[in-house]
Amino acid sequence: MNWLITGGCGFIGRALIARLLDEGAQAVRVLDNLSVGSRADLAQVTDFTEMGDRAGNDNWPDGVTLLEGDILDTQAVTQAVSGADIVVHLAANTGVGPSVEDPMGDCRTNVVGTLNMLEACRHAGTKRFVFASSGAPLGVQTPPLHEEMAPHPASPYGASKLAGEGYCSAYYHCFGVETVVLRFGNVYGEGSGHKQSVVAKFTKQALSGERLEIYGDGTQTRDFIHISDLIDAVIRAATKPGVGGETFQIATAQETTVSEMTKALLAVMKDEGLTEPETYFGPMRDGDVMRNFSDTSKAREKLEWVSQVSLEDGLRRTIRYFVAADTV
Ligand SMILES: NC(=O)c1ccc[n+]([C@@H]2O[C@H](COP(=O)([O-])OP(=O)(O)OC[C@H]3O[C@@H](n4cnc5c(N)ncnc54)[C@H](O)[C@@H]3O)[C@@H](O)[C@H]2O)c1
Known part of the structure; x- marks a missing residue:
């Protein structure tokens, strides 16, 4: 199998590549514009070669190949696919904040970029296309979130991911590209040093001795999923027969308040002999939803997947990674 990972230099991409190589994948190609992830980030998980302009598109050498390019560049996309x-x-x-600051840019990357990818896949006859979505398309809802809910995005990010989901459905039905949409919960874990999501941010701040700002009163809830569980789900979605055209909530089905997560983080830090930081409450952010956790029974049934890593264990692995990597 030849695997193309767009955004492969990022948090989830690198974890996926590491797992694929562990499991014996032969050829992995990465398309990344290096706006967030870098060559050095990719090099932390694997050796790789560069795919030059004149490299044969169908030449898939063993190991990992990086094509530096943008998903808005149709030539690069065609070459990559x-x-x-x-x-x-x-x-x-990624994320609500940047989409609120620049809704047009968010739309270009997440809508037009995804359409470029799907269009290239249909022409190339790509078998399976896994799309990273999130809970954001569903927006303001009474959880647990599930696949049959009518979406009501509360942010431009939610709207652009919803459009990507829509194109996945259309390309499955019109053109037979086996698209699988995965709505990730709040992913955390090793390799997330550059992320602004709450676990990564709090871990970095805590290890630097900074105070932790909890938005609002801390009662907002999230479904925190450890990266290794998420990668299991991605690989199943990419390889399991009979799931083309489907959407799955990929999370833990546990509703955790930000305050509870923070308490667990501080307890693990104490346990690991680290100094616990102070916390304080700040204003809520525009576009953030108050409650968010998922019903994952469809993934359990059709992907035969359930999350395995407890929050405490996942936080411990994350803290140990940050300490060892000295990413603070
Ligand atoms: N991390 C989470 O908690 C989470 C939750 C829900 C959904 N997701 C989705 O999962 C996906 C991966 O997230 P991540 O946390 O690994 O993000 P990340 O920012 O760590 O990685 C994204 C990668 O994509 C690259 N990239 C960005 N724009 C690009 C473009 N126009 N062309 C080519 N490459 C580009 C960046 O350089 C980066 O290496 C995203 O689609 C995100 O929306 C993530």
Whole structure:
């Protein structure tokens, strides 16, 4: 199988590549514009070669090959997709905050960029296309979130991911590209040093001795999923027969308040002999939803997948990683 990972230099992409190599994958191609992830980041998980302009598109050498390029550049996208059996599309404008600051840019990357990828896949005859979505398309809802809810995005990010989901559905039904949409919960874990999501941010701040700002009163809830569980789900979605055209909530099905997560983080820090930081409450952010956790029964049934890593264990692994990597 030839795997193309867009955004492969990022947090989730690198973890996926590391796992694929562990499991014996032969050829992995990365398309990344290096706006967030870098060559040095990719080099932390694997050796790789560069895919030059004149490299044959269908030449998939063993190991990992990096094509520096943008998903808005149709030439680069066509080159990257050529010969791929499986595309995992992770490259995106990630997160609510940047989308509120620049809704047009968010739309270009997440809507037009995703459409470029799908269009290249249909012409290349790519078998499977896994799309990284999130809970954001569903927006303001009474959880647990599930696949049959009508979406009501509360941020431009939610709207652009919803559009990506829509194109996945259309390309499955019109053109037979086996798209699988995964709505990730709040992913945390090793390799997330550059992320602004709450676990990564708090871990970095805590290890630097900074105070932790909890938005609002800390009662907002999230479904925190450890990266290793998420990667299991991505690989299943990419390889399991009979799931083309489907959407799955990929999370732990546990509703955890930000205050509870913070308490667990501080307890693990104490246990690890680290100094616990102070916490304080600040204003809520625009576009943030108050409650968010998922019903993952469809993934359990059709992907035969459930999350395995407890929050405490996942936080411990994360803290140990940050301490060892000295990413603070
Ligand atoms: N991390 C989470 O908690 C989370 C939750 C829900 C959904 N997701 C989705 O999962 C995917 C991966 O997230 P991540 O946390 O690894 O993000 P990340 O920012 O760590 O990685 C994204 C990578 O995509 C690359 N990229 C960005 N724009 C690009 C473009 N126009 N062309 C080519 N490459 C581009 C960046 O350089 C980066 O290496 C994203 O689609 C994100 O929306 C993540």
